Amino acid sequence: MSTAHYPARVRLVDVSPRDGLQNEPQPVPAAVKIELVHRLQAAGLQEIEVTSYVSPKWVPQMADNHEVMQGITRRPGVRYAVLTPNLKGFEAALQDRPDEIVVFGAASEAFSQKNINCSIAESIERFAPVVEAARQAGIAVRGAMSCTVGCPYEGDVPPERVGMLARLMKDIGVQRVDVADTIGVGTPLKVQRAIEATLAHFDIDHISGHFHDTYGQALANTLAALQMGVWNFQSSVAGLGGCPYAKGATGNVATEDVVYLLHGLGIDTGIDLEALADTGAWISERLGRPTGSRAGRALLARRAAAMGGC
Numbered sequence: 606m607s608t609a610h611y612p613a614r615v616r617l618v619d620v621s622p623r624d625g626l627q628n629e630p631q632p633v634p635a636a637v638k639i640e641l642v643h644r645l646q647a648a649g650l651q652e653i654e655v656t657s658y659v660s661p662k663w664v665p666q667m668a669d670n671h672e673v674m675q676g677i678t679r680r681p682g683v684r685y686a687v688l689t690p691n692l693k694g695f696e697a698a699l700q701d702r703p704d705e706i707v708v709f710g711a712a713s714e715a716f717s718q719k720n721i722n723c724s725i726a727e728s729i730e731r732f733a734p735v736v737e738a739a740r741q742a743g744i745a746v747r748g749a750m751s752c753t754v755g756c757p758y759e760g761d762v763p764p765e766r767v768g769m770l771a772r773l774m775k776d777i778g779v780q781r782v783d784v785a786d787t788i789g790v791g792t793p794l795k796v797q798r799a800i801e802a803t804l805a806h807f808d809i810d811h812i813s814g815h816f817h818d819t820y821g822q823a824l825a826n827t828l829a830a831l832q833m834g835v836w837n838f839q840s841s842v843a844g845l846g847g848c849p850y851a852k853g854a855t856g857n858v859a860t861e862d863v864v865y866l867l868h869g870l871g872i873d874t875g876i877d878l879e880a881l882a883d884t885g886a887w888i889s890e891r892l893g894r895p896t897g898s899r900a901g902r903a904l905l906a907r908r909a910a911a912m913g914g915c
C-alpha cells in the first residue's frame with residue numbers, strides 16, 4: 606500500500622498541560638505543570654497548549670496560569686498557546702506573552718451556553734475584539750470549534766453547523782481552526798464531513814484535528830483526517846484530559862499513540878517517542894494512575910522486558 610497520499614510531516618500540539626489537566630479533581634502543583642511543559646519540549650514537541658485564562662470559579666485547576674507561564678523556560682522554535690475566552694482573559698494572558706491565543710466556540714448552542722455561558726452569536730461578539738487585539742499585538746490566533754460531530758446535550762451536530770461556525774471564526778480574523786470531537790463520539794466519515802464543512806472557509810494548512818477517545822475512535826479519526834491532507838493535530842500525553850462541561854467524555858487521544866501511528870506511516874513528527882513515553886509515565890505517576898496511552902504502556906513494558914523484567 607502506498608502512503609504517498611499522506612502528508613510527509615505532521616505537527617502536533619500537545620494540549621496536556623491545559624486540556625489534560627483542567628479537569629483533574631485534585632490540585633496539580635504549578636511546578637508539576639511547568640515540568641510537564643519542559644519534558645514535552647525536550648521530547649521534541651514544537652507546540653504546547655500551556656494554560657487558560659478563564660474564570661477560576663469555573664475551572665479552578667487553571668487558576669495558576671500566570672505562575673505556570675512565567676515559570677517555563679522557553680525554547681526557541683516552540684510555540685506556547687493559551688486559551689482566552691474574552692478580553693479579560695486576553696489582557697491577563699498578554700502579561701505572559703503567549704505565542705498564540707485560542708478563542709473557543711462550539712458548533713452546538715447548548716454546549717456554548719454550558720461551557721462559556723453565552724450563545725454562539727454572543728461568543729463571536731466576545732471573540733472579535735480579542736482576535737483584533739491579539740493580531741495587533743503580533744500574537745497568532747487559533748479558534749477551537751467544539752462539538753463538531755456530537756454534543757453531550759444536543760446529540761448529533763450536522764456539518765452545516767460546523768461550516769457556520771468556521772465562517773464566523775474566519776470573518777472575525779481567526780487564522781486557523783481546530784475541528785474538535787469534544788466527546789469522542791465521531792467516526793471517520795462523520796469527522797471527514799466536519800472537516801469538509803470547515804474546508805469551505807479555511808484551507809487544509811489551517812485546520813487541525815482534535816479528537817477525544819471516548820469510543821476508541823480517535824486514531825481512526827486521525828487517519829481519516831490525514832487522508833484528507835490534515836497535518837496539524839492536537840493530542841495529550843498519556844491521554845490525559847476532558848472538558849469539565851462534557852461529562853462522561855474521556856481524555857484526548859494520547860500523543861504517544863498518535864506518534865506511534867505517524868511514525869509507522871513513515872510520517873515525520875520531530876518527536877522522540879521514547880522520551881514522550883517517559884513523560885507520559887512521569888505525569889501519570891504524579892497523578893497517581895497508570896498512563897492512558899496504549900503505545901506508552903507497550904513501550905515501557907518492552908523496555909522493562911529488555912532490562913530483564915517479565
Ligand SMILES: CC(C)(COP(=O)([O-])OP(=O)([O-])OC[C@H]1O[C@@H](n2cnc3c(N)ncnc32)[C@H](O)[C@@H]1OP(=O)([O-])[O-])[C@@H](O)C(=O)NCCC(=O)NCCSC(=O)C[C@@](C)(O)CC(=O)[O-]
Pocket residue numbers: 624627657658659660661663664688690691693694695709720721722749750751752785786787788815847848849850
Ligand atoms: C467564559 C467565562 C469567563 C464567562 O463567564 P461569565 O460568568 O459569563 O462571565 P462574566 O463576564 O459575567 O463575569 C463573571 C465573573 O467571572 C470573571 N471573569 C470573566 N472572565 C474571566 C476571565 N477570562 N478570567 C478570569 N475571570 C473572569 C469576572 O471578572 C466576574 O468575576 P466576579 O465579579 O464574579 O468576581 C466562563 O464561562 C468560563 O471561565 N468558562 C470556562 C470555560 C472553559 O475553560 N472550558 C474548558 C475549555 S474548552 C475545552 O476544553 C474544549 C476544547 C478547547 O479543548 C476543544 C474540545 O475538545 O472541544
